[in-house]
Amino acid sequence: MAWRGNFFIALTLSALLAGCGDHPAEQQWQTYHQQLANDLDQAGIERANPMNIGDFPERSARLIDIPETRDSMLNIYALRECQITSLIAARNNQLGRVAPPSQQWLYERTLWQRLSTCWNSDVPEQLSDEDRTRLQQLTVTKTAQLPAVSWNAIFDSSEWVKSFSRASQPLATVDENTITSQLEAIDYLQRMTDHQFDLDWQQDSSALENHLKTLQEQPLTAEVLRALLLATQRLTEANALLAQQKDVTHCLRRWEPQSLERLVDTAQQWLTAINRLIDAQPVDKPIAIQRYQARWLSLENAQAPWGQFQQALTEHQALRARFPTCSDN
Known part of the structure; x- marks a missing residue:
């Protein structure tokens, strides 16, 4: 019976390995490679598996350390006119302590709004010197911490992290x-990031959760990057075949890369949005994120997927231009 189990495992692995080449993105390149090989009277194009994207930084490497603010509820109660006592009490209960990063973000921003509004009202005049100083210090602290809080809320969310999944x-x-x-x-x-210090802008908890749910449905950042890596690999392989052809009298059938053009538009649009969000916070970005952004997300770094793809595509277009276009298309 053992041989049957081993046979089933081998059969399953073979099916999985065969399935890798059946992915729609790969099929498009297989078709194009075969077209080029036929046009040039070649047996085929030597192919290799494209590389995967790098690991997204670990949690400890991508978050900013924020000292915990501690004070007694008695002292907080003295600031009850600022309408923060029930907010802080809810945050300190068991459910509040295990709230997801998105809810912690909403809490911290609401706390800052109430503190800032209170400090700029007539409430401080009604407080004792000690309580007024406490209110001032708490407001200053929460104001200084808010950008880091916003950063951590995004980079600690499972929805954001999943967008960069290598298992894609x-x-x-x-x-x-x-x-x-x-x-x-x-x-x-x-x-939310741009308006974090806008007292008049009100965040919407349900809107935030729904948008995060949307991000979780598809690891789009990883898919875009891996599509660029695949395209770069296949273009480079096609370029090698075209470059070695001494006889440039062969005509090439027209290349209709509409899907590639859509990828270009999507990748540029998506990476622009991702980079803009990462750069929006007035914080010192963790070194690990700086490195990941430069290596994988950058639109300027020639060694990032976008830059490598652009180089391979430009070279491919130049190599194709050496050959006439078949007139019977």
């Missing part, structure tokens, strides 16, 4: 509705 596939098709909803999710995080 290259983006095969660009669904406009999906891309739009994902961009709207990033835009809401951007607006």
